[in-house]
Amino acid sequence: MKDGRKISTAVIRRLPRYYRYLGDLLDKDITRISSKDLSQRMGITASQIRQDLNHFGCFGQQGYGYNVELLYQEVKHILGLDRSYNVILVGAGNFGQVLINNQNFAKRGFDFVAAFDNNPDVVGTNVGNIKVMDVAKLTDYISKNRVDIAALTLPSGVVQDVSKIVADAGVKGIWNFSHDDLRLPHDVIVENVRLTDSIMTLSYKISEDEILRRAVRDVW
Amino acid sequence: MKDGRKISTAVIRRLPRYYRYLGDLLDKDITRISSKDLSQRMGITASQIRQDLNHFGCFGQQGYGYNVELLYQEVKHILGLDRSYNVILVGAGNFGQVLINNQNFAKRGFDFVAAFDNNPDVVGTNVGNIKVMDVAKLTDYISKNRVDIAALTLPSGVVQDVSKIVADAGVKGIWNFSHDDLRLPHDVIVENVRLTDSIMTLSYKISEDEILRRAVRDVW
DNA sequence: TAGATTGTTAATCGATTAACAATC
């Protein structure tokens, strides 16, 4: 960003972790930190920290290190967390309801402002203090209200169509909890959360681990 | 794995996606596929597919491609999905309840067999058809039953202690939904799901995007 | 046989780590 070049995903995905550690340091009233000290706490190299931060600017000072409060604010700004985002939920099932009721998102500026579902039994009910609307009203709602993000907690199959609707209506980002890859025509930004992929990674590692243990045991 | 060397995380994280696409092909009664055809469907290079698969074995045939059914079974085996896993839930709040009630996990062989909480109002109630037990019984339960995975849906702060308890009791994998990094002494496998990190990545990209758009507009 | 497509080696690209001059 400093020199106009695009930042790699690897770097971006580390930023929330920096933000979290810096917040913890602030809570502990630690006012300055060196890349070396932070690297030991985080279990990464000091080089990587300095490289990562220098993509965005020169936030440190030779011989001193980094001012924690200042760096925290910078990372917050880089992550776009010094503003708020209007989020709508599409798919007001159990999972969606948990998202809306989770206060961690509001705390960081992600405000759920509306919810939609296609189930007549759910439409009209309240989730948190939001009244669930019919998905048929989706385009209309987005055109009349500022919506930054659409969280899609929908079954596979319908999610493709719904993602097209919200993208066409002008949503900037999609937070996709389904397993389907969304193929969208426009330049909407998609962030996927795939719980099944995650637990499969775990089962892979458990299996791999057991194969290795067995191999070691067989040597004896 | 083929030659005993450890597979990189990059490759492992792509496996569930291959598995998904192969399953879709099976559903469509497609019996053979070339790396080129699959690469176009998935939006990656054919080279990468062949490289990835060849870490584990030679599943294709020159001039023919891959047998979908066979490859599907191989990837299933590699991911450790040709067996089942006993999963316990620690933290039976809203989020945990959604996990237990989500049938996608059972469908792939991840069976929730017990749930624990420290809230006296929750202990003794039923989640799905599982009776929630007191966390005090955690070590005892794990020692008397086979537990492969502990899903931790707990607030930051307590999760560190609980993860130590389940790791010491002999759980093989931890599926961690809290924001805390778990520092564990043993060789337990940890897979993190961090929803806040995920949505922060989204807000980063939205902000970056808006900065770019503004820059382009200013040129005009 | 001719065409297709793999498995694998080599080339390229990108990300991480190391080193160090600049400087607080």
Next chain:
DNA sequence: TAGATTGTTAATCGATTAACAATC
């Protein structure tokens, strides 16, 4: 000034892509 630590360049490492001989 001496010590510490950054920002940045160079070296290394690893992952992705390209190329092609092997072969179905």
